[in-house]
Amino acid sequence: MSISLPICPCQMNPSSDDISALLLYQDCCQPYHNSLLSEETDKADGIKTDTAERLMRSRYSAFVLVKTNYIVKTTLPAQQALLDIHSIESWAKKTDWAGLEIVAHTPKLGKRHAQVEFKAYFNVSDNEDDGLQAHHELSAFVKVTDKTNNDARWYFLDPTVEMTITQKQPCICGSGEKFKRCCGMYI
16 A cells, blocks of 8 residues: 655645655754744754755745744745734635646846746636636745854845835844845845
């Protein structure tokens, strides 16, 4: 008897026929999800994504699997309290996810920033343009270092979060630089 284990959602790409190197969820995004969402860990513990692309992939899988807490915890801490968790969960649940395509990953935009261009595919059946559609986005990420333990972790910079910060204030990521010279360039 063979047991079929599910392919990780971040590995499914409807624009590619290559299925030779697909990873199972347990070998791909699940360790990140389990580590960060464990009751015993705080945000500084557990397995960390080593690149912005890996964080993007694990966030996509979290949307597909409706792991809202993971989505929140991987958003820049200064933005987390401003997220509409119920809207995120509702959108994740009602979307018929179909796959992810990483278009480009720019791992080094500066000292601590990266970008990932991606297409998140989904199925639409409740309008006249039935079929596969794509949400195409260029997302910004910042690597934040906790100064108490020198622990560095990637976070998503959410451009939809309305913040009351001026360009001359210290950056929301805690870098010590002015917002306009740091994350302000990407939000």
